[in-house]
């Protein structure tokens with residue numbers, strides 16, 4: 001079971017909304033954007049706040065497996081173990 005398997009559309013991620021500070025966001029889109037040198041697949045994960053509908057995103061497996069990028073709008077790195 002890889003980290004990427006945890007990130008499934010319609011699950012929630014415990015990650016604070018940059019806009020309204022809601023404590024969790026919905027995984028609204030998972031898009032494969034490439035393959036890393038270690039063979040893992042690289043994804044863009046889009047998050048939508050269930051309260052204010054703000055959209056944020058980050059890169060999952062950013063250059064290597066289990067590495068997450070800062071989110072585009074919050075400048076914070078999501079915790080891969082916080083998928084609910």
Ligand SMILES: [Zn+2]
Pocket residue numbers: 017018019020021022049050051052053054
């Ligand atoms: Zn929000």
